[in-house]
Amino acid sequence: MATMLSNIMKNLGRKAATRLYPFEKRELPTTTRGHLDIEIDKCIFCGACQKRCPTNAINVTRDPKTWAVNHYACIVCGYCVEVCPKDCLLLRNEHLPQP
Ligand code: SF4
Numbered sequence: 693m694a695t696m697l698s699n700i701m702k703n704l705g706r707k708a709a710t711r712l713y714p715f716e717k718r719e720l721p722t723t724t725r726g727h728l729d730i731e732i733d734k735c736i737f738c739g740a741c742q743k744r745c746p747t748n749a750i751n752v753t754r755d756p757k758t759w760a761v762n763h764y765a766c767i768v769c770g771y772c773v774e775v776c777p778k779d780c781l782l783l784r785n786e787h788l789p790q791p
């Protein structure tokens with residue numbers, strides 16, 4: 693009982709250890725690899741990103757011109773970003789909103 697009271701008294705003056713998520717969101721570190729995104733207007737559908745992806749998360753077709761990523765398969769390694777000849781892929785520093 694004495695320990696509990698002492699803990700209560702100690703914690704009364706302290707800041708809350710938790711945030712009121714989702715109203716207060718934590719600022720992410722600048723190195724966070726949140727999710728892969730594409731500027732589709734720049735894409736030439738060459739398929740280099742698809743070939744380089746270690747988890748087969750990207751699917752590119754030339755005819756019709758489509759580009760898609762499976763975010764559940766993507767491990768956010770950034771290899772596709774490195775090989776894209778048009779620099780149209782980027783890793784955004786934020787997580788995708790949950791459905
Ligand atoms: S490597 Fe770049 S240009 Fe080529 S298909 Fe992928 S995103 Fe498009």
Ligand code: SF4
Pocket residue numbers: 728744745746747748749750761765766767768769770771772773
């Ligand atoms: S970031 Fe890595 S795992 Fe994700 S799509 Fe690109 S190459 Fe594939």
